[in-house]
Amino acid sequence: MQNNINDISNRTIIRILAIVLAFVGFIYLAIILREQLIWLGVSFFFALALEPPVNWLSKRLPRGSRGLAVFVVVASSILLIALTIYLIGPPIVRQFKELVVNLPDYYKEFLNSNNPISNYVRSSNVPSTLSLNSEKITNFFTSTGGGVVKVFGSIFSSLFAFITVIVFTFFMVLEWPRMHEIFWRYQNHQKRDHRKLLYAKMQKTVTGYVGGNLFTSLIAGVATLIFLIILGNPYAVALAFMVAILDLIPMFGALLASVIAIAVVLVYGGVTPAIVTAIFFIVYQQIENNILQPIVFSKTVKISPLVAGVAALIGASLAGLVGALVAIPVAASLQILAVDYLERRYPDKHKKSPQR
Numbered sequence: 001m002q003n004n005i006n007d008i009s010n011r012t013i014i015r016i017l018a019i020v021l022a023f024v025g026f027i028y029l030a031i032i033l034r035e036q037l038i039w040l041g042v043s044f045f046f047a048l049a050l051e052p053p054v055n056w057l058s059k060r061l062p063r064g065s066r067g068l069a070v071f072v073v074v075a076s077s078i079l080l081i082a083l084t085i086y087l088i089g090p091p092i093v094r095q096f097k098e099l100v101v102n103l104p105d106y107y108k109e110f111l112n113s114n115n116p117i118s119n120y121v122r123s124s125n126v127p128s129t130l131s132l133n134s135e136k137i138t139n140f141f142t143s144t145g146g147g148v149v150k151v152f153g154s155i156f157s158s159l160f161a162f163i164t165v166i167v168f169t170f171f172m173v174l175e176w177p178r179m180h181e182i183f184w185r186y187q188n189h190q191k192r193d194h195r196k197l198l199y200a201k202m203q204k205t206v207t208g209y210v211g212g213n214l215f216t217s218l219i220a221g222v223a224t225l226i227f228l229i230i231l232g233n234p235y236a237v238a239l240a241f242m243v244a245i246l247d248l249i250p251m252f253g254a255l256l257a258s259v260i261a262i263a264v265v266l267v268y269g270g271v272t273p274a275i276v277t278a279i280f281f282i283v284y285q286q287i288e289n290n291i292l293q294p295i296v297f298s299k300t301v302k303i304s305p306l307v308a309g310v311a312a313l314i315g316a317s318l319a320g321l322v323g324a325l326v327a328i329p330v331a332a333s334l335q336i337l338a339v340d341y342l343e344r345r346y347p348d349k350h351k352k353s354p355q356r
Contacts, residue, residue, distance in 0.1 A: 039161060041326055043168035048207050048329075049214070050077060050173050070174045078166065088237060095238035099264065110267040117271055202336050206329040212296040213328075216288060217247040220254070224261065227280050231273055233265060249312050254285060307331050 050073050058069035187195060221244025228236035239261050246257035258281035266274035308328050315327025
């Protein structure tokens with residue numbers, strides 16, 4: 001009897017060690033293949049975004065040709081991205097460079113001006129603190145929008161990387177139904193229908209959230225661009241791009257973007273334009289939170305803002321902005337699984353709940 005217990009214990013220890021070694025090996029491979037995994041992640045997000053229009057178009061093409069629908073949608077998306085980069089890419093790069101170069105001079109002029117904020121800043125220890133950390137501040141402004149430019153620049157600067165992303169995206173969307181069929185074929189038939197329902201809910205949530213988040217962020221960027229052009233700010237395109245990118249991050253992204261934009265307007269234009277800019281962001285956030293988001297996300301399962309914010313924070317700490325965006329769909333899927341488990345584990349409490 002004692003020998004059997006020892007055998008089981010040794011087997012369990014070996015199994016645990018194998019799992020730990022496999023996990024460490026997976027992390028090691030993930031570090032080595034980090035760039036390629038980013039390509040796959042970008043391809044996966046493109047595939048998620050392109051899946052709804054491909055399904056819509058394939059139903060309206062002769063014989064429901066999914067291959068032709070994928071080709072048309074992917075080609076149109078490539079042309080749209082290329083046109084966007086061609087139109088706004090050079091102004092964004094130029095304005096970010098000018099902003100980083102001219103920001104110290106704008107700050108000195110702001111300190112020498114006579115207004116309540118400048119007087120308060122001069123009377124405090126802010127100037128010496130900023131001078132000691134000027135390099136960090138410059139890097140922060142550069143990385144705020146440049147981080148995304150760097151990620152996508154590394155993708156599109158290499159012909160191999162660009163082709164890899166396009167090919168992966170194309171085949172992911174093309175093979176989606178076939179992969180579904182193979183996956184469900186090996187599922188327990190008694191649990192298959194319930195798991196299909198869960199999967200459909202997760203896919204609807206992820207695609208809806210990704211598409212809706214991109215749409216609201218685009219609106220935020222365009223609204224900021226129009227406002228800053230009217231205000232006469234020379235860095236309108238760069239700041240609007242930064243707002244659109246940071247607005248993708250839930251909870252703190254829009255706040256961070258507005259603070260940075262207000263700070264730039266303050267040191268460049270003065271107190272009055274900064275106050276007007278602050279009012280603009282406050283009003284716009286109210287419109288986005290109370291009007292745009294309920295309309296855009298009304299047909300998708302809602303994601304808890306706290307869950308999305310924590311996931312984005314963890315993802316950003318691990319892999320920057322890309323990690324934050326990847327973490328949100330993962331958190332949304334885990335939230336759906338957790339809610340489903342609780343509903344099945346405690347059906348009586350679920351029935352008594354006042355909300356569905």
